[in-house]
Amino acid sequence: MPPRAAHNAEVALSYLRRGLPVALLALVSLFGLPSGSLAHGAGGAPAPSFPATLFAWQPEPLPILGVAVVAAIYLWAVRRVNTRHPRNRVPRGRAVAFLAGLGAVLLALTSPIEAYEGQLFAVHMGQHMLLELVAAPLLLVGAPITLSLRAASPSVRRGLLRVLQSRAVHVLAFPVVAWVLFAGVNWGWHFTSLYNDALESVPLHYLQHGTFMAAALLFWWPAIGADPSPWRLPHPVRLLYLFLAMPQNSFLGVALLSADRVLYPHYATDLRTWGPSVLDDQRLGGVIMWVFGDLAFLAGMVVVIAGWMRYEDKRTVRLDARLDAEEAARRAAAAHPASAQRESEDRVERHRAEEQRQVADRIAKQPDRGGAAAERQAKTDGVQQE
Numbered sequence: 001m002p003p004r005a006a007h008n009a010e011v012a013l014s015y016l017r018r019g020l021p022v023a024l025l026a027l028v029s030l031f032g033l034p035s036g037s038l039a040h041g042a043g044g045a046p047a048p049s050f051p052a053t054l055f056a057w058q059p060e061p062l063p064i065l066g067v068a069v070v071a072a073i074y075l076w077a078v079r080r081v082n083t084r085h086p087r088n089r090v091p092r093g094r095a096v097a098f099l100a101g102l103g104a105v106l107l108a109l110t111s112p113i114e115a116y117e118g119q120l121f122a123v124h125m126g127q128h129m130l131l132e133l134v135a136a137p138l139l140l141v142g143a144p145i146t147l148s149l150r151a152a153s154p155s156v157r158r159g160l161l162r163v164l165q166s167r168a169v170h171v172l173a174f175p176v177v178a179w180v181l182f183a184g185v186n187w188g189w190h191f192t193s194l195y196n197d198a199l200e201s202v203p204l205h206y207l208q209h210g211t212f213m214a215a216a217l218l219f220w221w222p223a224i225g226a227d228p229s230p231w232r233l234p235h236p237v238r239l240l241y242l243f244l245a246m247p248q249n250s251f252l253g254v255a256l257l258s259a260d261r262v263l264y265p266h267y268a269t270d271l272r273t274w275g276p277s278v279l280d281d282q283r284l285g286g287v288i289m290w291v292f293g294d295l296a297f298l299a300g301m302v303v304v305i306a307g308w309m310r311y312e313d314k315r316t317v318r319l320d321a322r323l324d325a326e327e328a329a330r331r332a333a334a335a336h337p338a339s340a341q342r343e344s345e346d347r348v349e350r351h352r353a354e355e356q357r358q359v360a361d362r363i364a365k366q367p368d369r370g371g372a373a374a375e376r377q378a379k380t381d382g383v384q385q386e
Contacts, residue, residue, distance in 0.1 A: 047274035053112050063109035067102050074098055074144065077151035090147060094226065098142020104135045118199055119272050121264065125285035126292075128212055132182075133296035136216035137224060145227035170230045175222045175241055182219035183248045185211050190252065191263075199266040219245070223300060225307075235308035239301055246297045253290025257283050 074095070082089045108127070117124045145164070149157055163169060171177060189195050189208060198208040222233045223242055233241060259282065262268045267278045276284065 048116060055112075057110055057112060058114060059110050063106060067106045067109075071099060071102050074102075074142070074147070077147045080151045081147065085150070090150075094142045094147075097138050098144065101135050101138030101142065104130070104138060108135070119267070119270055120275060121267055121278075121281050122276075122284040122288055125288045127209075128186075129289060129292050129296070131209060131212050132186075132216035132219075133293065136213060137220045137300065140217065140220050140224040141226055143226040149228075164228065164230070172218055173221060173230050175231055175233060175237075178215075178218040178222065179241065179245065182215045182245070185215040186249075186252055190256065196264045196266050199264065220300075223304065235304060235311065238304045239308075242297050242301050242304065246294050249293040249297065250290050253286045253288075253293060256286030256289065259283075259286075 078090045078095055108130070113123060113127065117127055145160075149160055152160060172181075189198075189211070194204070194208070198204040221227065222229055222231060223238050225232065225238065256263070260279075262278050262282060264282070267281065275281065
């Protein structure tokens with residue numbers, strides 16, 4: 001290992017050990033948004049003490065109401081689909097994942113971390129990492145687009161399909177574009193004055209977290225693969241996609257760790273008499289991005305590999321069944337030539353009729369054509385994801 005890399009790794013381990021309480025606080029917090037004067041360090045929040053800090057919840061009506069509305073709509077759609085299609089129900093795992101993502105959002109927006117993210121850069125970094133690497137993928141595992149298409153009325157479904165098939169979505173959902181946007185949002189916020197400005201402005205801070213969330217949703221969309229996308233990646237490409245995200249995340253974390261000056265004046269001007277120094281806190285934030293970010297990408301790769309193995313197993317079972325059926329047909333043909341000839345002619349006729357029906361369906365402008373496509377997509381996704 002090069003001396004510089006070895007030194008950075010040693011420093012990272014040192015700050016990780018020294019800043020473990022702060023790191024744990026960041027993990028508990030998820031990605032809390034600013035609320036009130038304490039969100040940005042004004043007023044001097046007291047030194048965190050465990051376990052008292054973990055129980056200092058600050059319930060706010062807006063996030064609670066928003067999460068409740070989204071959860072109610074999702075559960076209504078699940079019930080509607082399960083009632084209309086009892087033999088092709090929404091997988092329970094998807095619903096659990098989506099609700100867990102909403103729970104993470106609710107925990108973030110009402111957690112006691114709101115009092116400290118403006119005073120500790122490491123806590124703020126933990127918020128960003130958990131916003132991008134926990135909440136976003138959990139929500140996408142719930143396949144909200146597929147559920148919306150299946151539950152919507154024909155007119156609403158047509159509108160949703162028009163949006164999904166629009167040029168803007170094709171461009172934004174292109175994996176290279178989504179990857180670059182994800183990296184650009186992180187580098188752009190952390191190495192411009194916007195990051196410090198967001199610490200001084202509540203609306204800009206909302207915008208910051210919103211852009212992190214939006215970029216993360218675009219980034220994880222092709223990797224999760226639970227929803228229909230203009231660009232569907234095969235499993236090997238998903239692995240490469242996630243693997244390539246690790247270096248840029250590591251480089252950003254190492255850049256923050258290696259900085260020899262305070263990058264964000266807000267933390268330097270905050271009158272805090274407890275916790276690590278401002279520079280140590282900044283370096284700990286770099287460690288959190290480096291270590292926990294890479295671990296999250298590795299976890300995503302493991303999930304992709306597991307899904308790939310399940311997909312290959314199911315495909316092998318289907319292939320074996322088809323080969324067995326063909327072998328049985330050949331044996332029956334050898335034993336009863338006349339009957340086998342009639343059966344072969346019937347299969348050809350059925351195949352020709354099916355092709356004609358499919359051509360007619362594509363030509364005809366059926367009002368519920370989008371619903372059928374959504375059903376077929378949902379069934380395919382169910383085979384690949386379950």
